[in-house]
Amino acid sequence: MTLETGAFWGLAAVLLASSLAVVLTRNLFHSVLYLAVAIVATGGVFLLLDAAFLFGVQLLLYAGGVVTIVVFAIMLTERLVGEGIGQTSRYLINGAVVSVAVFVGVLLFVGQAPLPAARRPLGADVTRALGELLLTRYVLAFELLAVLLVTALLGALYLARTDE
Amino acid sequence: MTSPLRDLVAAVVLLNAVIGLVTYVTLLERKFAARMQSRIGPYRVGPHGLLQPIADALKLMMKEDVVPARSDRWVYNLAPLAFLLPCLLIFATIPFAPGLGLADLNIGVLFFLAVSALEIVGLFMGGWGSNNKYALLSAMRGVNQIISYELPFIFAALVPVVLSGTLRLGGIVEAQRGLWFAAWPVVGQAAFLAYLVAMIAAENRAPFDILEAESELVAGFRVEYSGMKFALIQLGEYAHVLATSYLGALLFLGGWLGPGPAWLGAVWFTGKALVVFLLVTWVRWSFVRIRVDQILAISWKLLLPATLALLLATAGWVAYRGGAGVA
Numbered sequence: 001m002t003l004e005t006g007a008f009w010g011l012a013a014v015l016l017a018s019s020l021a022v023v024l025t026r027n028l029f030h031s032v033l034y035l036a037v038a039i040v041a042t043g044g045v046f047l048l049l050d051a052a053f054l055f056g057v058q059l060l061l062y063a064g065g066v067v068t069i070v071v072f073a074i075m076l077t078e079r080l081v082g083e084g085i086g087q088t089s090r091y092l093i094n095g096a097v098v099s100v101a102v103f104v105g106v107l108l109f110v111g112q113a114p115l116p117a118a119r120r121p122l123g124a125d126v127t128r129a130l131g132e133l134l135l136t137r138y139v140l141a142f143e144l145l146a147v148l149l150v151t152a153l154l155g156a157l158y159l160a161r162t163d164e
Numbered sequence: 165m166t167s168p169l170r171d172l173v174a175a176v177v178l179l180n181a182v183i184g185l186v187t188y189v190t191l192l193e194r195k196f197a198a199r200m201q202s203r204i205g206p207y208r209v210g211p212h213g214l215l216q217p218i219a220d221a222l223k224l225m226m227k228e229d230v231v232p233a234r235s236d237r238w239v240y241n242l243a244p245l246a247f248l249l250p251c252l253l254i255f256a257t258i259p260f261a262p263g264l265g266l267a268d269l270n271i272g273v274l275f276f277l278a279v280s281a282l283e284i285v286g287l288f289m290g291g292w293g294s295n296n297k298y299a300l301l302s303a304m305r306g307v308n309q310i311i312s313y314e315l316p317f318i319f320a321a322l323v324p325v326v327l328s329g330t331l332r333l334g335g336i337v338e339a340q341r342g343l344w345f346a347a348w349p350v351v352g353q354a355a356f357l358a359y360l361v362a363m364i365a366a367e368n369r370a371p372f373d374i375l376e377a378e379s380e381l382v383a384g385f386r387v388e389y390s391g392m393k394f395a396l397i398q399l400g401e402y403a404h405v406l407a408t409s410y411l412g413a414l415l416f417l418g419g420w421l422g423p424g425p426a427w428l429g430a431v432w433f434t435g436k437a438l439v440v441f442l443l444v445t446w447v448r449w450s451f452v453r454i455r456v457d458q459i460l461a462i463s464w465k466l467l468l469p470a471t472l473a474l475l476l477a478t479a480g481w482v483a484y485r486g487g488a489g490v491a
Contacts, residue, residue: 029236029239029292033239033285033289036285040282052271052275053271053274055275055278056271056274056275056278058278059278059279059282060274060277060281063278063281063285064278064281064282064284064314065281065311067285068284068285068288068307068310068311069311071307072304072308072311075292075303075307076304125270127270127271127331
C-alpha cells in the first residue's frame with residue numbers, strides 16, 4: 001500500500017465518521033464543528049487528486065466562510081435567546097433508506113465506466129487551465145452563477161430589511 | 165522529489181525556529197511599546213530582559229490549568245490546538261530564501277489565505293466552550309470582524325498576484341526583482357496600505373481590538389484559559405501576526421531580495437517582516453479602540469469597494485499591457 005492509498009483511506013474514514021456525526025449529534029454546535037472536519041477532509045481528498053486549487057477554495061469558502069456563518073447563526077439564536085436548540089433526527093430510517101438508494105445508484109453509474117488503473121500525473125498549471133476554461137468554454141455557466149449569487153444576495157437583503 | 169524523512173526533519177526545524185522567533189517577537193513588541201511610552205520595558209530577567217520570554221513560558225507551563233465547571237469540555241480543551249495549528253501551518257508555504265522553505269506551492273497565496281481562515285474555528289470553539297458570556301460575546305465579535313475584513317485582505321493580497329501573474333510565493337518575489345510592488349506608483353502603495361489596515365483588523369489588534377476589549381470583555385474569548393492553554397492561544401496569535409507580516413513583506417517589499425550574497429536573503433526577509441510587524445505594533449500602541457459599527461463601516465463602505473476597484477484597475481492595466489506577468 002502506498003502512502004497515497006493510506007492517506008486516502010484515512011481521509012475517507014475521517015470524512016465518513018464526521019459526516020455521520022454531523023447528522024447524528026444532538027448538540028447543534030458540535031454538529032457544526034464536525035461539519036468543519038468533514039469539509040477539511042474533503043479538501044484533503046482534493047489535495048490527493050492534485051487539485052490543490054480546489055483544496056484552497058474549499059477551505060477558504062466552506063471552512064472559513066460557510067461554517068463561520070452557521071456558527072454565527074447558532075450563537076445568535078441559542079445562547080443569546082437563552083434556550084438550547086437540540087438537533088432532532090426524525091425519519092432516521094427513511095433517510096437511511098434514501099441515502100443507501102442514492103449510494104447504490106451512484107455506485108452502479110460509476111461502475112459502468114472502468115476506472116483507469118493509474119492516475120496520470122498532471123503536467124500543466126491546473127490553476128491557469130481552470131481560469132482559462134472558466135472564462136472561455138464555460139463562461140456562460142460562470143456568469144449565470146454570478147447572476148444567481150447576486151439574486152440570492154438581493155433576496156437576503158429584501159428579507160432582512162427593516163419594516164418602516 | 166525529496167524523501168519524506170528529509171521533509172519531516174525540515175518541518176521540525178522550521179517549527180522550532182518559528183516558535184523561537186514568535187517567543188522573541190513578544191519581547192520585541194514589549195520593548196517597542198515601552199519605548200513609545202517612555203518606559204524601559206522588561207529589564208530584570210537576563211541582560212536587557214533577554215530571558216523574559218523564556219521565564220514567561222516557564223511560568224505559564226507551571227501554572228494550574230483551570231477548566232470551568234460547566235464548560236463544553238472537549239470543545240474547550242481542543243480550542244487552543246484548533247487555533248494554533250492553522251497559525252503554524254501557514255509558515256509551511258513561505259519561502260524564506262530561494263529554495264529555503266518547506267513547500268513553495270504553486271497556489272501559495274491561496275494556501276496561506278485558506279489555512280489562515282481556519283483560525284476562526286479555534287476562536288469560536290474557545291468562545292463557545294468556555295461557557296462564559298464575555299468569551300461568547302468576544303467570539304461573536306471576532307467572527308463578525310473576521311468575515312468583514314477577510315475580503316478586503318484577500319483583494320489587497322491579490323494585487324501583487326495580478327501584477328506578477330502567479331500564485332506561487334517564490335514567483336511573486338522574483339517578479340519584484342526590478343521594483344518592489346510597494347514602490348509601484350499609486351497601485352502598490354494603495355494596495356500595501358489596504359493590506360496593512362486589513363491585517364490589523366484581521367489580527368484583532370488595536371484600534372480594531374473590540375474582540376479583546378479588556379475594559380468591557382476582560383480578555384475576550386481567552387478569558388477562561390490559563391496556563392499552557394493560554395500560552396498556546398497566545399503563541400498562535402503571535403504566530404499569525406508574524407506569518408501575515410512575512411506575507412506582507414513578501415507580497416510588497418520584495419521578500420528575500422536585497423544586496424549582498426544569496427544566503428543573506430533569509431535575513432533580509434526576516435528584517436522586512438519585522439518592519440511590517442513593527443508598523444502594525446506602532447499603530448496598535450498609538451490609537452484608541454474604535455466602535456463596532458465604525459469597524460464594520462470602514463470595512464464594508466470604504467475598504468471593500470476601494471480594494472475591489474483597485475484590483476479591477478490593476479487587472480485592467482495588466483490586460484492593457486498585454487496579459488499576465490507584466491513585471
